[in-house]
Amino acid sequence: MKEKNKTGKLFIVTAPSGAGKTSLVKALVELCPQIKISTSHTTRKPRQGEREGVDYYFVNNDTFEILKNNGEFLENAECHGAKYGTAMTPVEENLRAGKDIILEIDYKGALNVKKVFSDAISLFIVPPSMAVLKERLEGRGQNSNAEIKGRLAAAKEEISHLEKFDYVIINNKFDQALYDLKSVFIDSPESINLETMRQKKIFQSLINSIK
Ligand code: 5GP
Numbered sequence: 091m092k093e094k095n096k097t098g099k100l101f102i103v104t105a106p107s108g109a110g111k112t113s114l115v116k117a118l119v120e121l122c123p124q125i126k127i128s129t130s131h132t133t134r135k136p137r138q139g140e141r142e143g144v145d146y147y148f149v150n151n152d153t154f155e156i157l158k159n160n161g162e163f164l165e166n167a168e169c170h171g172a173k174y175g176t177a178m179t180p181v182e183e184n185l186r187a188g189k190d191i192i193l194e195i196d197y198k199g200a201l202n203v204k205k206v207f208s209d210a211i212s213l214f215i216v217p218p219s220m221a222v223l224k225e226r227l228e229g230r231g232q233n234s235n236a237e238i239k240g241r242l243a244a245a246k247e248e249i250s251h252l253e254k255f256d257y258v259i260i261n262n263k264f265d266q267a268l269y270d271l272k273s274v275f276i277d278s279p280e281s282i283n284l285e286t287m288r289q290k291k292i293f294q295s296l297i298n299s300i301k
Pocket of ligand 1: 104105106107130131134165166167169170174175176194195196198199200
């Protein structure tokens with residue numbers, strides 16, 4: 091276990107595509123600039139406006155495989171047909187320097203990180219319903235119908251793992267979700283427990299709706 095020498099906190103945020111994870115994490119970091127967002131490596135092509143080294147390190151498949159075989163990744167996984175990986179060194183360096191760091195990664199990566207950093211705090215963001223998720227994906231205008239279908243199917247699979255996470259929040263209203271995110275990571279994780287319990291019914295209906 092790696093936590094013995096570290097002083098910063100490691101946060102993991104996972105969400106299905108379209109649940110609003112990137113906007114929520116960005117807003118959290120604006121409120122709490124002491125937190126750093128980890129930059130992953132990916133083999134997918136940059137989208138419009140994405141910057142090398144900021145949004146991702148964009149690499150080809152060969153480079154990704156070399157990094158992976160050299161043991162450079164804390165975790166890596168395949169999502170939506172591309173490979174993604176979190177480099178270990180920057181995470182370790184930031185934690186050692188006392189800096190908090192957020193990983194925005196898929197559920198497989200999240201569970202693997204917990205095996206290495208057992209005191210990392212993992213949080214899953216869900217949409218209020220599958221219907222809302224579909225509307226959001228369609229509204230973004232970034233994906234074809236076939237891609238949206240694939241992302242909804244992937245969302246069902248991802249949501250079926252939410253009970254393995256330390257915290258689950260619902261992104262229904264952005265400000266409330268941001269408040270919940272900040273409560274878990276920054277203020278006091280206990281403050282969300284009651285709310286989480288209250289929301290359990292919603293989780294159950296969400297889980298039932300994807301069965
Ligand atoms: P996107 O290509 O839309 O930015 O991300 C697609 C998915 O890959 C998201 O669920 C995102 O959280 C996940 N992802 C991004 N970086 C990493 C990473 O380093 N590791 C893992 N396991 N998943 C990642």
